[in-house]
Amino acid sequence: MKQSYNTQKGEKQMRMNENHQACMPTEKKTLYRIGIFAAMNHVTIRTLRFYEERGLLEPAYIHPDSGYRYYTLDQSAQLQEITSLKVAGFTLDEIHALTGGGNPEEIISRRKAKILDEISKLTSQLALLETGTSGNTHILSPVRIRTIREVTVACMDDTISSYDCLFDAMMEMGELMEQAGCTCQNPDYCFTMYPEEGYQEENIHVRLCQAVEEEKQPIGRLHFEVLPEIQAACIYHRGSYDSLHQSYAAVLSWIEENGCQIDGPIRESYIDGVWNQDDESGWLTEIQIPVRKG
Numbered sequence: 001m002k003q004s005y006n007t008q009k010g011e012k013q014m015r016m017n018e019n020h021q022a023c024m025p026t027e028k029k030t031l032y033r034i035g036i037f038a039a040m041n042h043v044t045i046r047t048l049r050f051y052e053e054r055g056l057l058e059p060a061y062i063h064p065d066s067g068y069r070y071y072t073l074d075q076s077a078q079l080q081e082i083t084s085l086k087v088a089g090f091t092l093d094e095i096h097a098l099t100g101g102g103n104p105e106e107i108i109s110r111r112k113a114k115i116l117d118e119i120s121k122l123t124s125q126l127a128l129l130e131t132g133t134s135g136n137t138h139i140l141s142p143v144r145i146r147t148i149r150e151v152t153v154a155c156m157d158d159t160i161s162s163y164d165c166l167f168d169a170m171m172e173m174g175e176l177m178e179q180a181g182c183t184c185q186n187p188d189y190c191f192t193m194y195p196e197e198g199y200q201e202e203n204i205h206v207r208l209c210q211a212v213e214e215e216k217q218p219i220g221r222l223h224f225e226v227l228p229e230i231q232a233a234c235i236y237h238r239g240s241y242d243s244l245h246q247s248y249a250a251v252l253s254w255i256e257e258n259g260c261q262i263d264g265p266i267r268e269s270y271i272d273g274v275w276n277q278d279d280e281s282g283w284l285t286e287i288q289i290p291v292r293k294g
Contacts, residue, residue: 031070031071034069094107146232148229154177154212155209155223158207193209
């Protein structure tokens with residue numbers, strides 16, 4: 001096995017040398033050995049070889065006999081561009097596309113969206129830490145307006161006798177989703193919508209929703225919808241569902257005080273719960289209320 005690997009490696013090296021023989025600069029430019037070029041640009045030789053393997057930055061010249069790599073001074077600008085894009089969070093595949101003639105607007109737009117999602121999540125986590133009260137299972141967090149993007153969901157309408165029956169209905173929906181061959185979106189977005197206004201103590205109409213990668217054929221009570229983008233007043237609720245009314249009171253007061261109107265069914269997004277937390281103090285729910293300016 002080792003001999004086979006070495007043979008393949010040698011053949012690959014010969015091909016690379018042949019490919020680069022024609023790359024000898026036609027203009028009279030100073031060539032710098034890989035070690036010197038690496039030191040000049042504060043990177044390691046290993047990094048330069050890795051970039052070469054990934055097709056990001058190939059040497060200006062490879063000596064056909066010794067295999068020594070040489071670079072020109074103007075390649076420093078290419079290297080700095082790669083470094084800057086890495087710092088901005090682009091993957092190597094994205095950098096290869098950007099530097100290789102890909103659509104920069106589309107790639108940068110996707111990266112911006114990822115950064116905004118990360119900022120939103122980190123801001124929410126920070127708010128929970130800053131506003132939490134030690135020893136309480138319920139943490140009242142600030143209300144904030146955020147954009148919830150268009151999403152494809154598997155959904156099932158049900159009427160439950162009490163809120164305690166909610167997760168029994170979710171189990172049924174999960175079985176139907178498995179039969180339909182659904183793939184959940186990552187990051188996960190599982191929530192309940194309440195189509196009817198006001199609080200109901202019994203005969204509660206709910207619409208269970210799970211974000212999925214794509215629509216499938218309906219099966220039983222399971223069907224699929226594309227929910228449009230909304231602006232929502234959101235608040236995180238830490239702790240038991242028995243104290244959800246405290247967070248509802250806070251967000252509804254905020255909506256009224258800020259001159260907003262409720263503009264669609266309320267959503268309860270379940271982030272952490274009985275399925276992954278042993279203690280109720282670790283349960284995390286986000287109340288999302290679509291709003292518009294009055």
